[in-house]
Every structure is written in structure tokens, then in C-alpha cells.
Amino acid sequence: MEELQEKIKQYQLKFDEAAKNVKSPNELQELRVQFLGRKRGYLTKLIDSLRDLSPEERPLIGKEINELKKYITSRLEEINQNLAAETRKTPRIDITLPGKTIPLGAPHPIVKFQEEIENIFYQMGFSVEDGPEIETDYYNFEALNFPPHHPARDDWDTIYIEGRDDLLLRTHTSPVQIRAMEKRKPPIRIIIPGRVFRKETPDPTHLPMFFQVEGLVVDVGITFAHLKGTLESFLRRLFSERIKIRFRPSFFPFTEPSAEVDISCTVCLGEDKECRVCRGSGWIEILGAGMVDPQVLKNVNIDPEKYSGFAFGMGIDRTAMFVYQISDMRSFYENDLRFLRQFLKQ
Ligand code: FA5
Secondary structure, three states, rough: OOHHHHHHHHHHHHHHHHOOOOOOOHEEEEEHHHHOOOOOOOHHHHHHHHHHOOHHHHHHHHHHHHHHHHHHHHHHHHHHHHHHHHHHHOOOOOOOOOOOOOOOOOOOHHHHHHHHHHHHHHHOEEEEEOOOOOEHHHHHHHHOOOOOHHHHHHHOOOOOEEOEEEEEOOOOHHHHHHHHHOOOOOOOEEEEEEEEOOOOOOOOOEEEEEEEEEEHHHHHHHHHHHHHHHHHHHHHHHOOOOOOEEEHHHHHHEEEEEEEEEEEEOOOOOOOOOOOOOOOEEEEEEEEEEEEEEEHHOOOOOOOOOOOOEEEEHHHHHHHHHHHHOOOOHHOOOHHHHHHHHOOOO
């Protein structure tokens, strides 16, 4: 009889120990079967062993077993309630709700436009280079034939690095022409897209930070006809076969002769005297170009008697304005998602 009483105590301890680890309705059911299971439950076995006791001992032990059974039953119920409360706290998944879209970033329209330009030039056999945004006076001006204090420097409203009058934010991508020609000898056929900076008050067609793409070709026998042909086929690919292209004489210290290139207005096609974009002229200016000045070739030890070249510099943002027919360039940089999203599918 003592032996059985000891077993009853052991089972209670065993139950308490196991009950602590129950974390799910399944585990709870396993525990129930282990102790109260009708065939092999511990309590069923205890009841079976009552048979071996004397008729006097039987009711005493029977009572103890019964109490353990009640105890276990009520603890199981308690654990069941706790588990149910726990499930209520954890939010259920409602599979009928619409799925959440995780918004993905997308390239900025100017970046996409720059890639489009790069692709056209790749197909024409050009490669892409870049250079530093912080430049020295030598690369930005002097090697490009702007002597110190030359009035032409005033056309580029330069931002200098504070306390370092030899360092500046490049005002155009042309300094990379010099860097490229210092690095290697002709034949050279490259484009250089990148950011440039000028002291400007922002307005619909001017920004203090904008993008340019520079082009440079140097080889034996390069003429103005190559410059015209290259720019014409590039601009027709970029805009449309139907645009008109006009070369106007101009001046840059690093090209001779120099030209500015206009295309027929993409907004009014030259038919609206009140057009906001071309101001009724029918033409829009998009780039500067010319034959590399022999002095610039000398500055980088390329023999101008043997080689000649052409170069051009186009405003990427300015041109994007005309391609997408945006009337204010500042819209590209205001980060208004409603504006930027319009370019997602283009
Ligand atoms: C230049 O910067 C020369 N380096 C271009 C060049 C390269 C000429 C090679 C000859 C040979 P310009 O200052 O005109 O030139 O600028 C070139 C283009 O940049 C302009 O046609 C225009 O499209 C764009 N641009 C100029 N200023 C701004 C501005 N403030 N905001 C946006 N785009 C501008």
C-alpha cells in the first residue's frame, strides 16, 4: 500500500513537471493521454493495481487516486484556457485581405535618359568614361585654353572650394577630355556623362547642378563633317527622324571652329508663335560643339599636325525636358512622386 501511495505522489510530481512544458493544444492532448488515457494512462494503471490490495486498503488508495485524477483534470482545463487566451492575443491571418505591395525603387528619369543616350553611343562605337566632380583650375580651364583672367571664364559661374582657390566644382564635363587624352593616345572615341555645377539661380531652364554628356573623337583625318554626321544621327535616334537640326557659329576657347546646335521645337514643331518652350522661334538650343583646338591637343602632347578631333557637350536635363515635353526643369529634382511615377513605364 505504501508503495502505491509513493507512486501516486511521484505521478503528481511527474505531471506538474510535464505540464510546465506544454505550449500547444497538441502537447496538451498528449499529456492528457499519458495520464488519463483509458488503456495505457498512468491513472488507469494505478486503478488496475487496486486489485492487489486488501478490501480495507482499497477505498483509501482509491480516494487518493481519485483526488489525483481531479487535480490533473482541473489543471488540464486550466492549461487549455491559458492556451486559448494566448491564441486570441496572436493576430489571426485573414487570407481574404488583398495582398500588400512592397513598393520597389526605380531609376530616376534623368538616370534612365542618360542610359538611353549611352546606348545610342555604344551602338556607334563609343565607350563611356568618367572623371572627378571636384576639379583643379588646370583641367577645368587652363588646359582647355582659358588663360587666367580670360573673360570667357565669366561665362562659367564657377563654385570654388572654400579656402582652396585652386579647387572647384567642375563647371562642365570638358575637363575629362584632357584627362582622357593624357591617359591614352588616339584613336579616341568616348562619351563622358556626369554632374556639373554652376552658380545659377534655378529657373525653368537653368539649374545650379545639372548633367552634361561630353563627346570626344580624336583620330587621323577627323573633320567637321564627322562632327555633323555623328550629332545628326545621334539626335535623330534620340528625338525622331523628323526633327530639323541647325548648326550656328559660336565660340568656345577649346574648339575652333565652334558651333551651337539647335533642333526644331519638339513642342510646337515651329508652328506656335506663343510657344513657351521655344518662345516662338521654332528652335531650341541643346548643345555646344566644335573641332578640338590644336592648342588643346598640344597641351596633352598629341601632335595636331597628325591628328584632329571634334568634341561636343550636351545638357542632359535640358534635353530631357524637350524629349518629355516638361516645361520646368526643376520638376526633375523636387522629388514629387506623382511627377516621377509618370516615367516608370516609359
Ligand atoms: C559647355 O559647357 C561646353 N563645355 C560644351 C562644349 C563641349 C563645347 C565640347 C564644345 C566642345 P555650355 O555652357 O553652352 O557649354 O553648356 C552646354 C549645354 O549644357 C547647354 O547647351 C545646355 O544644354 C546645358 N546647360 C548649360 N547651362 C545649364 C544650366 N544652368 N542648367 C541646365 N542645363 C544647362
